Amino acid sequence: MASKDDKPGGFAFSRRDFLKSAGVVSAVTATTSPAEAEAQAGGVNAVGPGDVPVRLTVNGKRVDLMIEPRTTLLDALRNRADLTGNKRGCDRGACGACTMIVDGRAVYACSTLAIDVQGKQIRNVDGLATSTGLHPVQQAFCDKDALMCGFCTPGFVMASVALLEKHPSPTPDQIRKGLDGNICRCGTFSRIFEAVSSVKGVTRG
Amino acid sequence: MASPNEPQGQPPAQPPAQGGGRGQGPAPAQPQAQGGGRGQAPPPPPADPKYHWAAPHSSIGTHVKRLDGPDKVTGRAKYTFDINRPGMLYGKIVRSPHPRARIVSVDLTPAQKAPGVKATLLWRDPADTARSIVMYQGDEIAAVAADTEEHATDAARLVKVEYEVLPAVIQVDQALAGNAPAVFAASGPAADNTPGTPRSNVRQGQTQETGDIAAGFKQAAQTLEETYSTHVITHVCLESHGAVCEWDGDNLTAWVSTQGVNATKDGFATGLKIPASNVRVITQYMGGGFGSKLGAQDPQSMICARLAKQANAPVKLMLDRKEEHLATGNRPSAAARIKVGVTADGMITAFDAESWGTGGAGAAAGFPLPYIYQIPNRRRTHKDVFINTGLQRPMRAPGHPQGSFITEVMMEELADRVKMDPVEFRIKNLPPEAPNAMWGSYLRQGAKEFGWDKRHPTGDPAPGPIKTGMGVAINTWGGGGSQGRAHVEISSDGTVVVRCGTQDLGTGTRTLVAVVAADTFGIPVSNIKPEIGDTVYPVSGGSGGSTTAAGISPAIRIATVNALDALKEKIAPALGVEPASLVAANGRIQVKDNPSKGMSWAEACKQIGPQPLAADGAWQPGLSSVTTSGVQFAEVKVDIETGIVKVTRILALQDCGLVVSRLTAESQVYGGVVGSLNFALFEDRILDRNTGQMVNPNMEWYLLAGMSDIPKIDVRLIDQSERGVIGIGEPPTVPTAAAVALAVRNAIGVTVRSLPLTPAKILQTLAQRRA
Numbered sequence: 001m002a003s004k005d006d007k008p009g010g011f012a013f014s015r016r017d018f019l020k021s022a023g024v025v026s027a028v029t030a031t032t033s034p035a036e037a038e039a040q041a042g043g044v045n046a047v048g049p050g051d052v053p054v055r056l057t058v059n060g061k062r063v064d065l066m067i068e069p070r071t072t073l074l075d076a077l078r079n080r081a082d083l084t085g086n087k088r089g090c091d092r093g094a095c096g097a098c099t100m101i102v103d104g105r106a107v108y109a110c111s112t113l114a115i116d117v118q119g120k121q122i123r124n125v126d127g128l129a130t131s132t133g134l135h136p137v138q139q140a141f142c143d144k145d146a147l148m149c150g151f152c153t154p155g156f157v158m159a160s161v162a163l164l165e166k167h168p169s170p171t172p173d174q175i176r177k178g179l180d181g182n183i184c185r186c187g188t189f190s191r192i193f194e195a196v197s198s199v200k201g202v203t204r205g
Numbered sequence: 206m207a208s209p210n211e212p213q214g215q216p217p218a219q220p221p222a223q224g225g226g227r228g229q230g231p232a233p234a235q236p237q238a239q240g241g242g243r244g245q246a247p248p249p250p251p252a253d254p255k256y257h258w259a260a261p262h263s264s265i266g267t268h269v270k271r272l273d274g275p276d277k278v279t280g281r282a283k284y285t286f287d288i289n290r291p292g293m294l295y296g297k298i299v300r301s302p303h304p305r306a307r308i309v310s311v312d313l314t315p316a317q318k319a320p321g322v323k324a325t326l327l328w329r330d331p332a333d334t335a336r337s338i339v340m341y342q343g344d345e346i347a348a349v350a351a352d353t354e355e356h357a358t359d360a361a362r363l364v365k366v367e368y369e370v371l372p373a374v375i376q377v378d379q380a381l382a383g384n385a386p387a388v389f390a391a392s393g394p395a396a397d398n399t400p401g402t403p404r405s406n407v408r409q410g411q412t413q414e415t416g417d418i419a420a421g422f423k424q425a426a427q428t429l430e431e432t433y434s435t436h437v438i439t440h441v442c443l444e445s446h447g448a449v450c451e452w453d454g455d456n457l458t459a460w461v462s463t464q465g466v467n468a469t470k471d472g473f474a475t476g477l478k479i480p481a482s483n484v485r486v487i488t489q490y491m492g493g494g495f496g497s498k499l500g501a502q503d504p505q506s507m508i509c510a511r512l513a514k515q516a517n518a519p520v521k522l523m524l525d526r527k528e529e530h531l532a533t534g535n536r537p538s539a540a541a542r543i544k545v546g547v548t549a550d551g552m553i554t555a556f557d558a559e560s561w562g563t564g565g566a567g568a569a570a571g572f573p574l575p576y577i578y579q580i581p582n583r584r585r586t587h588k589d590v591f592i593n594t595g596l597q598r599p600m601r602a603p604g605h606p607q608g609s610f611i612t613e614v615m616m617e618e619l620a621d622r623v624k625m626d627p628v629e630f631r632i633k634n635l636p637p638e639a640p641n642a643m644w645g646s647y648l649r650q651g652a653k654e655f656g657w658d659k660r661h662p663t664g665d666p667a668p669g670p671i672k673t674g675m676g677v678a679i680n681t682w683g684g685g686g687s688q689g690r691a692h693v694e695i696s697s698d699g700t701v702v703v704r705c706g707t708q709d710l711g712t713g714t715r716t717l718v719a720v721v722a723a724d725t726f727g728i729p730v731s732n733i734k735p736e737i738g739d740t741v742y743p744v745s746g747g748s749g750g751s752t753t754a755a756g757i758s759p760a761i762r763i764a765t766v767n768a769l770d771a772l773k774e775k776i777a778p779a780l781g782v783e784p785a786s787l788v789a790a791n792g793r794i795q796v797k798d799n800p801s802k803g804m805s806w807a808e809a810c811k812q813i814g815p816q817p818l819a820a821d822g823a824w825q826p827g828l829s830s831v832t833t834s835g836v837q838f839a840e841v842k843v844d845i846e847t848g849i850v851k852v853t854r855i856l857a858l859q860d861c862g863l864v865v866s867r868l869t870a871e872s873q874v875y876g877g878v879v880g881s882l883n884f885a886l887f888e889d890r891i892l893d894r895n896t897g898q899m900v901n902p903n904m905e906w907y908l909l910a911g912m913s914d915i916p917k918i919d920v921r922l923i924d925q926s927e928r929g930v931i932g933i934g935e936p937p938t939v940p941t942a943a944a945v946a947l948a949v950r951n952a953i954g955v956t957v958r959s960l961p962l963t964p965a966k967i968l969q970t971l972a973q974r975r976a
Contacts (some may be wrong), residue, residue: 095443176913180911
């Protein structure tokens with residue numbers, strides 16, 4: 001399944017593995033690391049191995065989890081909090097289906113450790129619509145048929161929200177650059193572009 | 206290991222004979238990958254005229270917003286990947302790192318002792334000599350299930366597999382030249398002992414011959430001899446293959462990311478040796494399939510169900526991106542060495558081709574050649590080449606993008622030889638125009654709109670490094686379909702439920718179901734509740750071969766007309782009219798010639814009573830058809846200093862019979878264009894020639910277009926309402942790659958005869974010309 005330095009069973013050391021183990025190491029040994037500081041600020045006294053308490057703020061609500069320090073933000077929300085709106089497409093920060101907004105910035109949640117974003121404001125697609133209706137970006141995607149299978153859509157929606165909160169009236173180039181980190185395999189880019197271009201009234205974040 | 210004679214998961218419909226019955230390659234046998242095709246029943250009789258599509262339409266052909274848009278943009282839509290069940294475990298498969306090896310031993314014990322592990326299974330038993338050999342990187346060996354995904358991943362790594370690494374065939378050229386180890390030969394170890402397992406690295410196909418080749422070449426003023434080829438790409442469905450399986454005693458409920466819920470139900474029954482009536486398969490939403498999810502007995506589904514049984518708990522087993530690239534299908538490569546002759550005035554008189562391709566470790570690699578164009582004297586011999594990679598599966602218009610590229614580049618070179626405009630040259634060599642063969646008209650219409658008259662001859666004379674060019678290519682596809690059944694219920698509150706055991710891959714099937722029903726009843730689409738993606742609904746076909754729309758629309762039409770007839774019967778006495786005098790329109794049921802005499806839909810439905818009014822329908826001929834035609838124009842800019850191609854404009858003209866759901870049909874064309882643009886410029890399954898390892902099994906080195914790579918795309922859907930429903934998923938993804946390649950040729954003045962058009966290849970081709 002992978003390269004020559006495979007362990008028995010055939011799994012290579014991937015970028016994800018590095019990310020995860022690096023996260024564990026920093027959490028365990030580097031006592032002054034930001035991750036540790038945040039973990040402590042969130043009420044965590046011990047980190048790994050094994051499950052540790054992690055406190056996240058997702059869509060304005062507190063989410064308390066017991067997870068391994070290597071758990072990504074995406075997996076924590078999808079597997080432990082049943083917040084499955086954002087998807088896992090590539091699991092290595094290339095397709096963008098996992099895109100969430102953390103403290104106002106679009107991030108790949110598949111390549112972000114949950115333990116590292118304690119104390120930050122996390123927004124995923126599950127919390128975007130309000131009781132009064134869809135977010136203008138969501139509405140525009142529906143109006144312009146800017147989706148097909150829909151698996152990339154939550155990531156595109158969040159990337160678009162992040163873009164529009166930074167540039168409420170983006171130029172075509174800003175839209176292209178802002179959404180270049182996301183891939184739609186069904187190929188509905190033209191309509192996503194049209195949808196994002198049509199959105200009015202998103203206030204600067 | 207699939208038999209080469211029975212490629213896995215072929216599309217349910219063989220593209221039927223094209224314009225003039227031409228252009229068919231040695232396509233592999235195509236078993237019905239459907240649940241609806243049990244037994245060989247005689248074809249149903251033509252539909253009664255009362256069911257025919259009746260204009261004016263209230264919703265058919267209009268821009269209806271995708272019904273499940275709000276669920277998808279909010280994240281409420283639950284894909285298989287999103288199903289979380291109480292007490293659910295996570296499954297992980299152990300796969301071969303080697304392209305070919307004998308499994309000497311597998312030790313599951315360390316995995317069984319690992320934290321959280323609840324079940325392990327051996328998929329490939331070393332003691333079973335027939336199954337002990339893995340034939341490609343990523344071949345399944347064993348599996349584990351654990352309480353968390355992290356534990357499952359850890360445990361899978363602990364499974365100890367001892368391999369005897371065997372020689373493998375990696376390069377098609379070596380296999381063709383006979384320089385590769387005889388991996389698939391009778392003398393060597395066979396893939397397994399399944400009947401039909403290849404007994405040679407190369408399977409020689411039959412020669413197809415029409416007319417008199419020698420006479421044809423005698424008539425030719427010019428001949429051209431060249432070799433053209435396309436590469437292997439993978440489907441890269443954004444939602445990976447996988448399942449969630451949950452047992453209740455001997456009954457299995459499986460959420461599966463599949464293009465065919467009914468075939469998958471049968472697949473579980475066969476694979477697990479349980480009655481089909483014990484199995485329910487659910488696919489409410491799926492993140493793309495493109496042909497790779499037609500398999501009825503995919504290993505990961507069977508493994509998931511067996512792990513769940515063993516652990517007595519629900520199991521989720523979704524593949525990761527690397528597994529997707531390696532083991533869930535690909536578009537086979539294609540190549541042809543062609544000698545072709547043309548008269549001075551541009552008639553192609555003779556065509557002689559040797560073609561080959563690889564679909565991996567034992568699967569066929571057929572494609573149509575020549576594609577569409579009419580050549581009176583022609584011969585073609587095809588070979589399937591077997592190498593140690595994952596098996597091909599149908600990928601959006603199987604064979605056609607390959608046949609299109611090879612044929613269209615040849616056409617362009619011929620047009621230059623006889624100094625004809627490429628559009629005129631194509632028109633001269635087309636089959637006669639017919640409703641399913643409209644290329645000539647579309648070429649003229651498109652050329653006008655695209656500004657073809659501004660195209661310069663081959664090689665942009667403009668100074669500077671940026672060269673501009675235009676190209677054109679044509680397409681066809683069968684579509685059609687006959688595997689639809691529907692059940693309709695109208696309740697006294699006026700709501701309508703339509704149940705149909707089809708599934709929505711992302712094409713818009715759910716919306717299409719509602720559009721057809723709403724049109725019959727003359728009520729808003731929002732009144733219709735489509736229920737699909739579940740084997741509890743009336744059995745319909747798998748979604749492949751662009752057969753869904755034409756398979757289910759007639760069934761829904763028939764069911765809804767039956768329901769409407771029953772409703773008319775109920776209310777006619779109250780109105781004092783004959784039921785036959787009533788029509789449904791504008792939210793009312795009223796006398797046809799006297800609209801004021803009638804009642805609103807809501808009032809009419811109040812007459813139904815507590816038991817919903819129900820009716821059924823099954824596909825009958827007369828409401829659908831087969832075979833589409835289309836044309837695409839491309840404009841590119843090429844930087845001859847960097848080799849980078851930027852596609853600037855695409856114009857797509859496409860017919861698909863009666864356009865049912867216009868907005869989603871247009872989206873299919875946009876998507877098809879982008880898919881083919883990816884095929885032309887970016888995607889490539891790159892193998893290490895020595896180790897047989899795929900070097901880019903991910904999404905950062907397996908390149909796909911992003912927003913900045915997308916040209917201006919103009920979609921022109923051409924209505925042929927009188928032909929009935931045909932289907933549009935596949936045809937638009939056929940010609941873009943060829944059109945782009947020819948635009949590049951027009952820009953830089955040299956021909957790149959293979960895909961993809963990478964910057965390196967373009968620079969190399971330019972350098973060869975200079976040399």
